[in-house]
Amino acid sequence: MHGCPVKVTWNKFSYAVRSPFDRRNPGYAIKFLDTIAQQMNIEMQYLRNNSDYFLENMRNGSYHYLVHDMTVRRIDVGVAYASLTHRLDRQVETTRPFFQTNQFFVFPPRKKLKANRNILGIFSAAIWTAILFSITAMIVFWKHLTRKPLPWSVFFVVRLTFQSVGNPPKSALLRVVFLLFVVYMTALNWIYLSQLSSILTSPQYETQIRKMEDLLASDKKLKFKTVHVQFLAAFGNTTYRDLIGRRLEDDDRMDYFGLIRDFVDKRDHGLVMAETDLACIKNYKKLEVVVHDKINTVGVNLCVRYGFPLLEQFDKWIALIRESGLILKWVRDASIHIKK
Numbered sequence: 001m002h003g004c005p006v007k008v009t010w011n012k013f014s015y016a017v018r019s020p021f022d023r024r025n026p027g028y029a030i031k032f033l034d035t036i037a038q039q040m041n042i043e044m045q046y047l048r049n050n051s052d053y054f055l056e057n058m059r060n061g062s063y064h065y066l067v068h069d070m071t072v073r074r075i076d077v078g079v080a081y082a083s084l085t086h087r088l089d090r091q092v093e094t095t096r097p098f099f100q101t102n103q104f105f106v107f108p109p110r111k112k113l114k115a116n117r118n119i120l121g122i123f124s125a126a127i128w129t130a131i132l133f134s135i136t137a138m139i140v141f142w143k144h145l146t147r148k149p150l151p152w153s154v155f156f157v158v159r160l161t162f163q164s165v166g167n168p169p170k171s172a173l174l175r176v177v178f179l180l181f182v183v184y185m186t187a188l189n190w191i192y193l194s195q196l197s198s199i200l201t202s203p204q205y206e207t208q209i210r211k212m213e214d215l216l217a218s219d220k221k222l223k224f225k226t227v228h229v230q231f232l233a234a235f236g237n238t239t240y241r242d243l244i245g246r247r248l249e250d251d252d253r254m255d256y257f258g259l260i261r262d263f264v265d266k267r268d269h270g271l272v273m274a275e276t277d278l279a280c281i282k283n284y285k286k287l288e289v290v291v292h293d294k295i296n297t298v299g300v301n302l303c304v305r306y307g308f309p310l311l312e313q314f315d316k317w318i319a320l321i322r323e324s325g326l327i328l329k330w331v332r333d334a335s336i337h338i339k340k
Helices: 028-040 053-060 064-072 125-146 150-163 172-201 212-217 226-235 237-245 256-266 275-280 311-324 326-336
Strands: 004-009 042-046 077-082 092-094 099-107 221-223 269-274 296-305
Touching: 004 064, 028 042, 028 077, 028 099, 028 311, 028 326, 053 064, 053 077, 053 226, 064 077, 064 092, 064 296, 099 275, 125 150, 212 237, 221 256, 226 237, 256 269, 256 275, 269 275, 296 311, 311 326
Parallel strands: 004 042, 004 077, 221 269
Antiparallel strands: 077 296, 092 296, 099 269, 099 296
């Protein structure tokens, strides 16, 4: 092909595309294009006057501006986030994806809760019911065996419950019942004290959010772009309405790193983030991620004008470079340059 020129349009987006003119950190998509150019002996000509088609896609889920620009200006290649082999228009089509990443709801680290001083909250309602039932049953049983007045039986069992002491009865049957109840209440006291000690001394945090059910059970608010709305419908009408009702505001005008900075500064809402973008945040392992319910899978593709003669060659080198593992290295390298 001997240096055949290929016109490329681009927009800055995440660290896939930073700037093809910054050789230190052009973005992993640009490194991918440069590698294809080197292997195919062609020249990638990166244009400077480009329409903001990434922003348009975030607002409307459409690449109309990209299609129009490539058609009118006879542009050969553009970088886009699209589904697999998705035909954008009669004039534009896509290659196979050269990188894919999943997107999830991400939340700030769990907040520490105030110490729980409510002793009743140490056990669940079912356990408290079982305890009260066992004590009541022991009182009735003890009254029947000893033929003592009810107030005396109540006093004896309550004292035994809280102190695990009492005057051992003389009857063999009563001694056995007495011993079993002492063992039972001693174990109960140990469990109670260990639980109480844990609650009073160990810090308590918000419930972990790992599944969509955890998110729906919380009061967390959300921020996401309009393009994500279509994917939320896949969770069902009830979940969809709940998630839409949590949306704080329309953030389509804010760029992606602006959303991340807002997320880090405020730390009071959730955000849709890709797995690769988590590296933009320091100590990202402390974040709460709804890992069991992804929102969608994003494929990074090359758009080419319809009938582009090098499409098959591009797909061939995309497959070879993906198999080599270089794309994963470029993604890691690009994330290192992002300001934490």
